Amino acid sequence: MTAPKLIKAPAYWSRAAIVPGIVAIGPMLPGTLAFGMAFGALCAQKHFSLAEVEVMMAFVYGGLSQFVAVQSWPDHLTVSSIATLALLTLTVNIRFSLMSASLRPWFGTLPRWQAYPPMLLVTDGGWLAATRYRDHGGADAWFFVGGALVLYLVWLVAAVPGYLLAEQLADPKKYGVDLAMPAFYAAMLVPAWKGFRPAIPWVIAGAVALVVHWLVPGWWFIIVGALSGAVSAGLMEPPAPKHGHAHD
């Protein structure tokens, strides 16, 4: 267990991992469904057509960024208001670039035409589940793609009942929908816990994110906090290797 895990098996495609990949994102499904429904309801209130909502679900495919954008949707779209929406989307979704970057050591051995399309499906839940699979030595690319495709389809469908039931779902907080993502995040932290020392970057990430959240308007706190945590992990020298197995 103490061996450095620099070298892992190269990626391959085998259908055997599709079902395990779907099972792994299972816990995300109620939250995704609830979040998608709440989003559909919000769009109905903001007088988007259902067709427009589905176009947004299918192409933008970033739940939090869609929510934030629609909540601050301008009355009149101009070049400058569209630029504002683009910046907002960028600050919320730039974390996807860190996620896809971290998948490169895994997917990098695949041909480009097989490696890039799956990156379009990177979301928090799918990526977290795939990262945990990779940590345990998994290499089957279908694990990530299978789970990510199901998340995508559920997301597409979820907005429809929400849009149609907009009246009843006007307040997502009433059903705790706003807790779906944070609770899933928290649940993913527990198995990632490997002692106090590896958690120091998390503390730095959280502290920086809080400060940026207070000082800078918008959603910059996610990317700045996440980068601070990762960089601090890179700067920390690894602990001296333990000798033997006697004390393990």
Add this chain to the structure above:
Amino acid sequence: MRMTEMLRSDVMVAFAVMTAVTVLARLGGYWLMGYVNVTPRVRRMLDALPGSIIVAAALPVAVNGGPVVMFAIVAAIAVTIIFRNDFIAVITGMVVAALARAAGFGI
């Protein structure tokens, strides 16, 4: 309803721009990483990424969300430690928050 009313062109332009930015983020990180040598230091950075993103994204929202949100997240973590089940954790977080709000705690 005519197609022009169902899919307003200015809304489609805004969606296209938002899509472009998001696709750029998703593909750009992967592309850039092709020029990075995965040294042990970079490996440590990548290994710290999941926890860092989670905490950076969730902590300010939780603090901002007030006692109900924080309590619901603590409940989700506690349930995960006990049952080791993500599904139960998500349901617990949502139910605890919904019940607390129904009981009149916070917003």
